[in-house]
Amino acid sequence: MKKIFFASVMALSLLSCKENRAENAPIVENAVDNAKSSISGSLKSDRYENQIDQIYSEIIKNDKNLKALDDKVQKAGQETQKVLQNYNKVLSISESYYRQAEYQMKSITDSLIKKQVETAVKTSAEKYNLKTGNIKMLIVQINKNNETLDNLYTAFKIRKTLVEIEKFQNAHPLKTDSLESFIKRQNKLMEELKNIK
Template structure:
């Protein structure tokens, strides 16, 4: 009997919730549909997006030609950086891989005098190559450091540029507690009712 009463009460509470939905549409849907911010379109499309900053910034790019030009320059510097490094890194990587393989094979030589001689030759060649490419490695390191710095600065810029937009959105859609408090009261009433059932 108790199970039937409990199931009935639960079913009634679900029906009551469904009946009240038209009066209180979801807050998020209303906020997005009625957004007065200049980025309302992106907010609506990317409600479940992981990266709201890029979504909002993309909207700003559509209306600000200076921002769009800056974004194109940043994208181009990333692409060019990859192209510049692409012609150096495989050569260096293959050379380093060669010396590693040569050392491993030399270690396997059973004749100790021959092993020592070959290891010495490998070391001389490797040291000479290291000296030759030392400056190149430093320049590559500088390019990578600069790329990281550009990424950091551009990320900070995007955050600063989009903060006022999300604040406009928030100010245009203040969230009230009425619906939440009303629903908690309904829950509490049902809980009390269930506790008093015999």
């Protein structure tokens, strides 16, 4: 009995698949009103890593002021990297040296020599920290400013692209008739399966 039921279900499934192929073409076509919006070309898939950047790049193609602003922001980010690179390198090497000196001092067994070296290293580190304290504060400020610039520009891009995604949605209203038609076909198949004896 189970074999007959299974064979019947398989046969019905195959038949309904053949029917569905013929019926699916108009369903897909009727799912969306395919009107064009200004960003339709940049949204060919829903799997973009960053749709906001994709849409924004479309917007700035036709706006010289926005393109100039984008160039300024990009350049500011690159300049931040360049400006801090040399400072960070020198600071990093110096701090690494003092850490290594502290570690290696532990291996000195003569307590008098160890105390002299500890004092010399501590004095040198304190002088260096006094010398670089202001520089470190300025670096912190530059990094904060850079973060604020990024936040402001990201917020600006979202506001600009929000208008465009809404235009895209309005240009592509989703219809319900395809879904309703599909539900009817599902219901019909379910009824057939329920009535199989």
